[in-house]
Amino acid sequence: QVQLVESGGGSVQAGGSLRLSCVAPKNTVTGLCMAWFRQAPGKGREGVVINEGDGGTSYADSVQGRFTISRDYAKNSLYLEMNRLKPEDSAMYYCATTDFKRCDWSDGWYKYWGQGTQVTVSS
Numbered sequence: 001q002v003q004l005v006e007s008g009g010g011s012v013q014a015g016g017s018l019r020l021s022c023v024a025p026k027n028t029v030t031g032l033c034m035a036w037f038r039q040a041p042g043k044g045r046e047g048v049v050i051n052e053g054d055g056g057t058s059y060a061d062s063v064q065g066r067f068t069i070s071r072d073y074a075k076n077s078l079y080l081e082m083n084r085l086k087p088e089d090s091a092m093y094y095c096a097t098t099d100f101k102r103c104d105w106s107d108g109w110y111k112y113w114g115q116g117t118q119v120t121v122s123s
Contacts, residue, residue, distance in 0.1 A: 002028060002112040004095045009117030012085055016121070020080040022095030022114055029076050033103035035110065036069065036080045038091035038119075045107050048093070049080065053101030063089075085121045092116040 008020040020036070028034065031053045039045040049059045049069045057069060068081040078095060096110035103109070 002097060004097065004112055004114035006093065006095050006114040006117040009093060009119045011120040011122065014086055014121055014123050016085050017081070017083045018085065018119060020082065020093055020095075020117055020119075022078040022080075023076055024078060024095070024097060026073075026076050028097050029071050029078060030073050031101065032097055033100055034071070034078050034095065034097045035103055036078075037094045037096055037107055037110075038089075039094070039116075040091040043091075045094070047105045047107070050103035050105065051078070052103045056103075058103075058105075082119070085119075087121045087123045090119060090121045092118050 002025055005023045012018055033052050035050040036048040037045050038048050048063055051057045051069045066084045070079045094116045095114040098111045
């Protein structure tokens with residue numbers, strides 16, 4: 001079983017920044033697909049950014065240019081730097097991974113999920 005542990009959520013005003021962290025097993029961080037999803041109350045889970053094992057990255061249009069995904073192999077961690085936050089970014093954010101290098105935008109692709117970290121952006 002792959003354990004993912006997120007942290008870094010919180011409450012900020014619009015225009016502010018947050019950095020989310022996800023600690024994962026070393027082999028996951030160094031070579032497998034990892035992604036960030038989010039889910040707002042009453043809405044389905046949506047992909048925010050996918051980062052393939054070979055480094056290929058794709059962002060949702062809604063966050064392109066504001067959010068940045070990165071990995072730190074030494075700390076076995078995945079990060080999501082979120083800038084110029086908007087109220088519509090408010091959601092529970094989840095780190096996800098699977099057993100493959102390739103990613104997909106479908107949440108059904110992912111086998112392992114963290115417990116989530118809450119992000120709230122006030123106007």
